[in-house]
Amino acid sequence: MLDKIIRQADLLTLVDDMARKCRIIGPVAHSVPGCDPPVRHFYEEVERAAQLDLYFNYCVYSPKRFLFPATETLFNFDRSKGGFVAEPVFEHRPKAFVGVHPCDIHAIRLLDRVFSQDERDEHYLRRRESTLIIGLDCPRPCTDGVFCRDMGTNHAEEGFDVMLYPLDGEGGERRYGVVFGSKEGREWLLYSHRGESPSVADERGLEQYQQAKEGAFAHALTTRVDDLPALLERSYDSLLWEATARRCYSCGSCNLTCPTCYCFNVYDDLDVSLTTGRREREWDGCQLSEFALVAGDHNFRPKPASRLRHRIYRKAKWVRERSGLAGCVGCARCDRACTAKINSVEIYNQLAEEV
Ligand code: SF4
Numbered sequence: 084m085l086d087k088i089i090r091q092a093d094l095l096t097l098v099d100d101m102a103r104k105c106r107i108i109g110p111v112a113h114s115v116p117g118c119d120p121p122v123r124h125f126y127e128e129v130e131r132a133a134q135l136d137l138y139f140n141y142c143v144y145s146p147k148r149f150l151f152p153a154t155e156t157l158f159n160f161d162r163s164k165g166g167f168v169a170e171p172v173f174e175h176r177p178k179a180f181v182g183v184h185p186c187d188i189h190a191i192r193l194l195d196r197v198f199s200q201d202e203r204d205e206h207y208l209r210r211r212e213s214t215l216i217i218g219l220d221c222p223r224p225c226t227d228g229v230f231c232r233d234m235g236t237n238h239a240e241e242g243f244d245v246m247l248y249p250l251d252g253e254g255g256e257r258r259y260g261v262v263f264g265s266k267e268g269r270e271w272l273l274y275s276h277r278g279e280s281p282s283v284a285d286e287r288g289l290e291q292y293q294q295a296k297e298g299a300f301a302h303a304l305t306t307r308v309d310d311l312p313a314l315l316e317r318s319y320d321s322l323l324w325e326a327t328a329r330r331c332y333s334c335g336s337c338n339l340t341c342p343t344c345y346c347f348n349v350y351d352d353l354d355v356s357l358t359t360g361r362r363e364r365e366w367d368g369c370q371l372s373e374f375a376l377v378a379g380d381h382n383f384r385p386k387p388a389s390r391l392r393h394r395i396y397r398k399a400k401w402v403r404e405r406s407g408l409a410g411c412v413g414c415a416r417c418d419r420a421c422t423a424k425i426n427s428v429e430i431y432n433q434l435a436e437e438v
């Protein structure tokens with residue numbers, strides 16, 4: 084059921100209004116001559132709605148870094164006056180993500196869970212709590228190779244404040260069917276006095292949209308997502324890990340681009356005085372050779388094959404079993420980033436053939 088209908092021009096005006104009060108982060112097109120495709124999109128902070136391209140296919144990276152930056156200071160410390168004083172550093176300027184696809188919404192749901200279960204990670208959660216998420220549904224796969232349908236992440240029922248469904252409008256102007264996901268999302272649109280009530284024809288338009296979408300997303304995996312944990316359980320000793328990982332450079336690009344990777348490293352950065360400094364954290368990646376290096380110079384996953392298996396197990400088995408949420412959202416960013424052409428779908432399908 085739709086809550087509202089909003090025209091593209093009204094939406095952009097609303098975003099411009101918001102930009103006066105908070106940071107706006109959304110898809111921005113950049114030309115990258117010599118690359119295929121020659122135009123790529125990135126989630127970036129913008130000053131005006133006109134800088135956004137809501138007709139984008141996919142963004143190279145997810146908006147994860149605006150909630151969980153690649154590097155950040157956790158606290159500053161000072162031992163110069165005898166004791167030890169630590170000042171936490173929090174960044175929680177209000178912001179809105181505009182145009183987040185369902186797969187990335189699922190990934191944010193996982194991050195929300197990870198950073199709030201057991202120990203609350205205030206650095207993540209304060210950023211998250213000051214973020215409005217305006218989702219944008221995908222009528223068709225954003226590019227070749229994605230397997231979001233298999234992962235059940237090509238639509239989102241929750242995890243957003245507002246979801247926009249792109250519907251055709253008269254004269255080619257795009258109209259969006261709006262579904263509210265939170266009180267904040269509802270207030271954002273209702274207080275603006277923009278948008279109109281959906282008509283019967285609009286509801287029918289949404290039904291047609293959903294039917295067309297159903298036909299547009301094909302299955303890529305030969306195994307159902309619920310059966311992947313059992314498949315992996317039986318594939319621990321498969322020769323495929325070694326055979327595939329022979330091509331792996333252990334570069335970590337797959338981790339870097341993944342919206343659901345959340346491992347990090349923590350270290351202290353001391354000033355020359357050796358009495359003041361900062362505790363920093365930065366993204367880590369399980370495919371890097373030193374990821375599992377511990378005291379005593381022991382590396383408990385020294386081979387690329389064990390690291391590849393670890394990554395795939397986390398994505399399709401362990402995280403899912405622990406959180407009940409998708410550990411992999413099928414965005415295929417890892418596959419696109421991999422210069423060795425190591426491909427998640429091929430791995431799952433080859434394992435399925437083996438067993
Ligand atoms: S593992 Fe690959 S396909 Fe899955 S969420 Fe991460 S980047 Fe996307």
Ligand code: SF4
Nearest residue numbers: 331332334335337421
């Ligand atoms: S991107 Fe490819 S080559 Fe690099 S670590 Fe990941 S699987 Fe290995």
